[in-house]
Every structure is written in structure tokens, then in C-alpha cells.
Amino acid sequence: MRVDHAVASGTFSLDGETHQVDNNLWVLGDDTECVVIDAPHDVEAILALVGGRKVKAILCTHAHDDHVRAATELRQRVVAPILLHPDDRPLWELVHPDELWDVDLSDGQVIEVAGTALTVLHTPGHAPGAVCFWVPELGCVFTGDTLFQGGPGATGRSFSDRATLEASIRSRLWELPDETVVHTGHGSDTTIGAERALLA
């Protein structure tokens, strides 16, 4: 079981503004099968991480365009379902008005890949349907834009709410063990313990 990582560059657009962004690409699996967490910018870069393995699912932490723009093309290329929390439908429709994701994510849902369980934590705030994927067996959590090294994600744009985000982090992420490694949507890894100390 391993986590493969790369970085892809592109743009993030919302509320009529466009920014350059670097997104982390994450693929979790063994030598045979894997799941892709978010599909930013560059399908070829994601396929390079997949390396010919069977993709069981494309898991979306939320539906901002820098996280799901490439999801539908990736779905065609690897023939795997896209999973998204339905509360992010308004954001998804801004990016993909003509096609939907395949399977709804829900809080507490367990997704299995290569014999390892990922637990879905619904953590609204950065986006209404934002989720984190906790992998207790590996001692890590994929937080998307909910929690970064240095603090919570941005809440200055439409569909975001700071108080909701902080409540999600306190009630769901601070419950995880201190040493849990946080794999973020942008920038460096951190740990639950380090970030809890900062926001306490």
C-alpha cells in the first residue's frame, strides 16, 4: 500500500476571478488497484501516477474547478466512477454543467481500496460538500482544501463559511490522532497535532 504524489499547475476560477494555483495529485493503492483523490488540471500527470493500475474510483474532496476540472476526462480514460458529496452540486455545475458525477459520498461511508479502508468525513465550510478521506491504517488523512499546513482553507468566496469550516475541523479532524499525517490539496503535508496546536 502506498501513496503516490505529484503537483500540477493550472487555474482556479470562482466569482469572476481567476488565479494561478498548484494542486497536489494523490493516488492511493497497491501495485494492482488504486483510487485517485481529486483530478486537478492535468489528466496525463494523474495517469502517470496511476501507472496502468486499475482505478477503482475518482474521489473528490470538493467541487472547486481546480479539483474536478479533469475528473470527467479522467473518468473516460480509466473507466471509473466519480464520487462527490451532493452538497457540492452547485459548485460542480459551474464546472461541468452538462454531466454529473456517478456516486454520492456521505459522512461515515467507508471506501475500500486494495484491502485498506478510507472513511469519509463530511467537513463543510470551505465548500458545502467538502469531505476528508481518513485512512487509519496508514495514519493519514486527505483534507483537500479544508485544512492546510498553517491553518484552515479559504472561506472568502461564494459557498464558503468560516464558522462552519472551523466547526468541522474541531468536531471531525481534531478527533484524529496527533501523529496523523495531513495530505493537503495545495502545499506541504502537516500533522493533526501541529495544526491543532496552531488553532487551539
Ligand SMILES: [Zn+2]
Ligand atoms: Zn477549494
